[in-house]
Amino acid sequence: MKKEHIMQNAPSGRHRLIHASIASALALISFSVQANPQQSKEKNGFAEIPFYLKNVNEPIGQPRVKHNIMFLIDDSGSMLADAKGEYHVDDKNRKINIAKSALKKILERYKDQFNWGLQTLHNNPRYWKWDEEKRKKDNALYAYAELSSPDDDKGDMKDSDGFTDGSAGRNWEYVRKKVDEMLAYQATPTTRRYYEVVKNFVIPNIKYRCQKSYVVVVSDGDANMSCSNQASGEDPRKSPNTNFNYDRKYYYSNYYRAIDRSSDEVYEYFGPSEVKAYENKHGQGKEFSGIGLKGEVYFDLPNYDPRLDTPEGKKKFQCQYTDYAKDDDSGDWVLLGEKDGKREVKGIGEIIVPYWDRNYEDEKRGMRFFSQTLAEKDIKPAIKSENRLDAAIKPEDRRDAAGKSWDGDPSDPKGVDYSKQLVQTFTVGFGEGISKVGRDYLEKGASRPEWYFNASKPEKLLEAFKTIIDNIETDSKIMKFEGAASTAPVTTSTGIPNMAATVHLNTGSWSSQLRFYKLNRNGTPINTTEFVQPSFNNRLTLVNDGSKTYFIDRVADNEASNADFGISDGSAKDELKLEWKNALLKWTGRVGSDETIKADAEAKGYNQSYRIRPTDPADASKDERNLGDILDGSVASIGDKRDNRQEFLVAAANDGMVHIFRNGTPSNPYDLKLSYIPAGMEREDDQGQATTLGKVLKDVARDGYGSITPHRYMVNGGFVLRQTHDKQTFMFGAMGQGGRGAYALDIGAVANSDRSGWNKTVPLFETEKGSGNKLGYTIGSTQIGRVSIKRDTTPVNLESDVRYAGFLASGYRTEDVNSADNETALYVYDMTGKEAGTKGTGSNVSDAGKLLAKIPVPDGKGGLSTPTLVDTDFDGIVDIAYAGDRYGNMFRFDLRGETPSEWSAQMIFQGSGNQPITSAPAVSRRSKDKYVVIFGTGSEIYHSELDVATQDNAVYGIYDDTSKEAVLAKSDELTGQTVQADGEYISVTNNKVSEDQKGWKLALGSGERVTVKPTMILRTAVVTIRKYKQEVIHTNSSSADVCLPDSTSTQTTAKTIILGVNAENGGRLGLRDARISDKNRQFIKRENNGQVYYASGMVFDGVVNFTYLNGSKADDSPVTADGDSGGTGTDKELNATPSVPNNKCFANQAERSLLTNSDKMHSLKVEGRKCGLKRISWRELFF
Template identity: 25%
Template sequence: MVSGLENVRVGLMDFNAGDGARALSGLTSITDDSREDLLEAIDKISASGGTPLAESFQDIGRYFISGYENQKLSYVDKNGDAKEAQGDVIFSSQPHWNGVPIPQTGVENGAIQYYCQKSFMVALTDGEPSVDDNVSSILKKYDTPCEGPEGCTHGDDESMDDVIKALYEIDLRPDLKEPDGTPVKNNITSYLIGFASQGLSDTDVMVNAGALGGGGVYSADNASQLKTTFNQIISKVNAIVGSSSAVSFNSTSLESDTALFAAKFDSGNWSGELAAYSIDSDGKISSTPVWEAGAKLDALSDISQRFMLTYRADLDKNNDGVAEGGGVLFTADSAGLDVANADTVSEQDLNINTSTGVAVTDSRAVERIAYLRGDRSNEGAAEDEFRQRVSRLGDIINSSPVYVAKPDAGWETEKFPEASSYSAFKSAKSSRTPVVYVGTNDGFLHGFNASTTGSDGGKELIAYSPSALASTEDEKGLHALTSQIYQHKYYVDGTPTVTDAYIDGAWKTVLVGGLGAGGKGYYALDVTEPANFIAANASSLVMWEFTDSDNNNLGYTFSRPQIGRLSNGEWAAIFGNGYNSTTGDAGLFIVYLDGNDDLGNNYVYISTGVGSSMDKNGLSTPAIVDADLDGTIDRVYAGDLKGNMWAFDLSKTGSWDVIKDASNNPKPLFSTGGEPITAAPLVAKNVVYSHGSTPNLLVYFGSGQYLTEVDTADTSAGGFYAVSDNGKYGLSKADLEIRTLVNQDVTQADGSVKTLRKATGSAVDWSSKSGWYMQLKTGVTPDGGERVVTRPTLIDEVLFFNTMIPTGQVCSAGGFGWLMSVDFRTGLAPTDFAVFDTNGDGEINSDDQGLIGEMVTSGMPNESGFIKGSGVVWQYTGDTSGSTSGRPTETGGGSSAGRLSWEEITPN
């Protein structure tokens, strides 16, 4: 139990030699050291004397109001009358500390510190209450008559259930309220465990106490069962529901069947959920999902129906004696992983057991495969059983859902030869089943039926486990998912990219995804026709995998791949090399999509030369650009962890390279001065000023990092930049016009006051300046440490980007942020229209002009998704609290085109 506790404060008490409880350890934040101290204290506990449960629970209540004993507490007496009494009258005794009352200084600023704090008591007893009548008169009859499901037959001196009920019902700290003054019940939820005593948990006093304490009563007859019980309770104690991923839509405009797809996770049990929500014509999101994929997956009675794949590099799928590599079923027979011949890392991985804390080979790969396929028969608490799951669907944290329906890439208007056949491809696939794809930390990319009508919506169609996840290290690989001592890990944590590409003489729909924080690898799948997701096609559906074993410049694959056509006629996935590679370099990978025979000869790596194994760098998600509109990629832009924005020239076959100076040394377009760039840029034509030189593009990007726990406490600021690429490189902030942010309180239509933002600054003199930039908030202030870690979106005349501000503040979903919207040309508010309703009167008009930022207080906002409504463009944003909100916006053009959540729309 103790090993499973994270981000909590824990104390330990046992029965005092006389009355009540004895404190062995005051409430202390869990660290490695305090965890060891707690375990040592537990080891020293021995059973003796009576079982004064009610007295002990009363003492615990007193401990939780330490420092506030004189405060009046409200309660309802046995007759149903509302009463008040001083805290130390209700809880009339306190626990002992080494034989004396526990000092109040042993409490870290009070046991209950915050209005949002949840407090729990886990009580383990091997017997019913005894020697247990020294409780206050208020508590002794608090539950008389008993309100439990079976009534009460125990004696009047047995008051355990009375005290348990009081702890759950009474607000122990009525002085702690929400910021707006809303009362909050600061109570204690109790979990009771009857241990090593047959039938103890079924006695009426235990049953009633369990029913009244909010947590329940559990039974454990041996150490193995006790471990299971503790794990179940800790899962509930740790549970936090949230979301870190963006949203997706099934259409570009509001129609009768428009739906939003949103993913969530539960950190208590590391389960996930992907749900579809309808959106009405007014842009309102339904509170009830159309379907939930996790619930449907859990309801599946026959797991053999699941179509699950992985990759084998040694597969000879063409039967020509050459190991081209390809997909195999994620099964344990010869058609799949062939675990009888354990000669691959994947199979060795699945034979490892770490449930005892020591890795051993147990030859249970077949059972682990069944478990990962969804079999529940081997789940349990014993060391020879697998980890119990709440859901078959694992947590979805950083992978955003991607909706794929009929082909709509628009290649038929391009100038390259194969474009002429795209219309026929579109027609042939116009009625294919829509699918929403998302990566999860259960080890799989999942594809679910995305229909919002009929009964098939939410049904899993495909699941893919990249072989790059395999590891024989103790706490890595798929075997870790089955371990009884599982601590959360990332697996398929990256957002995939899906588009249509011309490969091997035919149009196909290709999905390329990375592992994100889960590893150093990418994978490519042929998802052209969901009807072909069957066993007979397994080998051809998996096109390839590309990992750090192919090139050690590849780091953790946080860079979302981009797909396009190159000047040599090849179609490729293009991505930054990611973070923490072996070499520490920052560079760009170009991997040909048809590279399924000898992958080592089918990719290109372009180094920036910045970074080393001792001073690591890494390239983030790129933006690909077709500057001359011939249907092929001419230029790529991507930022790195050192704060450089790089330009790569891919316009001429045979001379692809990073932009270099006159001495042939790589030179960035722009440097932020050390602010890391971790999100993709957006590129648009500079329609304001032409320098007379190519490419005359504007590159928009934000700076900041949110990758590790250390980043949460970083109070340095990021920025947002609009930088002109006109052949001039090595630019810095001095070459840009600054925009200054000013917070402004605006009175709303209902009389309340809302804090919004405006931006000030001079017009850009393009003859001497190369763009504009906005410095975000810095320092140890409520809004210090502001940063941009998602890509911007440009719709008509408005550039949208979101900022985030992680905070150490409790009672928040990790922080907050701002929804920003500026004129893409100036970095200021549009001069002739307002973007959003700033005064809360339900209209967007001239009264709302001049402001550019709206605060998101519910959590840190992710990348927004956009969809066209009636006369407005709706902006939907998910945040780290797990909620998704929408607002109407004006963009100056009256219309927008394309699936704006995934494709960048740039004005002409």
């Protein structure tokens, strides 16, 4: 069942909501979930997906379907050497014997958990035996004697027998026996043998729609022998090697020592290679007789002549040696006898065809020509027979061995996609002497970059094997399902809305929808089955590569390149050099249909296959193409209202874009105008190497994204929208796990400038890149506030030297809080470069993006988290900021220095190192200049943090007098409160804070954490506490279908506590406090020694969030009654004599509630003390 839910609060901690009227509202979220249980391989340790999406399915005992693993082992002559390339060594140190030992240990470890296959390059034991007498007599290195006839009982597993099945004589022990028989002799024809193995052994033995297949290729040298060394016109059977004629209907196989034929279906599946056009140009070759090739010909490739200036585009198809000999004295070529009327040059080394035996940059050639297609293109479509790899289609071929369609069956587990059968390839380079070309060949041959392993030392081979099988074991456990999750609701306006914008998340396609529902007067949806969506017909897309910004549909061929997007140029053909433009950017920007882009990419031989995102013109609810997944990225609206909807709505998504919508029509409340890609943002890849967001876009577009290719975070950070009192509208956004930086956009330019110039008018700036970029991953949110850069008078001069400033925490570079790589600092940028004082407002005085200050944090550790900005006197100028670090320290940032160079940071709370602060604090104003800084500890950013049952977190309230130097508080200097269970409700103790104490603390239970900013309602802090638990659920299957196994599903579930505490002491709520009802909108009262108090909170199943709906709020000012002023909203003019808002009682009667995303959409009523009718001054009341 699909559920609608409020989104999970972003790390900034804002309990806010997107809606389309003048009021705060409900945000809902639902999704169809496809979980990926794989542990993050990224060096930064981030969880690949949020915890609540992590689910793993494990078979009970032996899997009901065993997955196929083929080992293709290099048994060439060089495997007789040791890892350093020395041949005169003990037998145990020879690479062939090291490989045998490692393989046998893997087989002994996993036994019959998998179906095993073993083949080599030559099958030497079938034709050769070791001749010890010959070795002694001749001191021969390769002391082999040829058998008089092939020994069919020795050597590789036979194609016709297929993989092991665990039965007697066909189990892992049988494979171990075959391993022992391996001999090392001859050359390295890796490409042709890979092709033969997958065509003749692996593919025919895929028996079930849910069965996965893997090939593990191990080699110690450069691939070779794809061309003939036979005499011109010679019978291929008489030659030790023949051309690899893939594009012909047959070629002579040295492995089988027979003609090997390629079925039409095989050829249609893989498609023609570039060699075909070259062969066609040079004729059909010679016809042979007497070998069963009537009417067919053998093609003999032309030889490369190093004396000629042959272009690379032609040379790569010709037979050639790896080097050619020259005379030492004269320097002339060493010539041999004539061939075809020409003198031949003496060749040195191995015979190769570069197209098949070498890789050039990122061309799809060599083993990769086959392995990439196998990893991406469906092998056994049930209907499209032209793509089948079998020679003929029979009715039974349309079904697997269980009698079910190859395209999946309705009885398959919910959410599971068994519609594709693929083959994935791992490669291992073995030995210290492997060359660069050999390494490149193997790297490109692997299905994923991280699936190449360098086993330079003997012990590394076993380690590589173990890692590979562990990868396969994990990959085989992926379980997709439908479920529910939540991301951050963001307030767009004030009061009670009549429409709510919601996010619908589908992790099957990793897409989102923005849905708009009509709401009742109390903020609940009128009908959750009726909604409207934005329109997407007018979008433009901008790419900022770090140096320039261009439209994707207007970019010239020379303005960017494949390299900018991590794509190889491919061959020398100019068309292939434009994959970035003609495929990737079109797919990303939704220019043309996905089907057209995919077909065009395949026809042109581009580097990857592009996925098709489902669409349904007749049912908008099934459209999965318009937006990428929105997990922790923000959604917010800003601007003047039209038809009760604010002018702009902005969403940040993991398709790599920030999407700017403008007010639309009732049927399409918003219209997407512009999408912005910060492609130059720096990050690391899975191996920890530097890359950019632009170079990761291809992963999101690749067929198999979310399963074969793991989910990628792109633009996953929070942002703030700000409108000035004179209607200038801009934003400042963080990248989250998607990058180390932030971006700023003038979103108002979408309305007030010509769209043809948006590439110049919309981008404001991006943060520094290159060696000067010390930022970590900017997880959390930015903040915006006005600052004075010249405070030489008291009170502050509001007329000039005022700037709109963007505040950015340094974020986290690495998981280790003690690592020096984690900078802990607060960055402050000039947002617009314009004067923001009351005189000369809007005049150009600086540059947008100028760094006003970088405020280092004394003794900070682990990186800084999202700040909170405070305007202490409500004049419109930010005076103070607070932020914590991942070590658990909390800091006050003083922005009242005469110039930004005098801004400083002081620690106000010293953490313990095991209670990370990853969300922004809330502030509660006690009196003039005096605050309680309220924050919780805990994290859910890194994979290792899912299971933190031993970590004890807490909620803290630290007293701070901003008129004085900061006073450092420690945990033992705080008054403790404890949580007390009260039936289904929760209460807390009410200990008073003594004068010598510096605040309060509330201990949380084991595994509980706070990762969102508390919400202040009067002097009540409403805290969201989460706890994750991994549950094991047993599923029985009575079916004979092995794709429906008995299993244990490890599912991550969540509990959420919504808890209100008194801001002054962290204790229980009384008659004078804002308090929260139960799920039935009833207030649970208790009495203790004549004192009435209320239940403080309750527990919800799942990841529950809320939005505070306040019917009395009449504008969208970002400034709260406590002076918190860094969030989204519209600023008022600077005011030297402001009124100070009341934060102790409600000024008027109005409907107020916390609207949750629980199963029943509970609305928790909020009540509190009403202000009296007596007119008193603010100063009398508060100061």
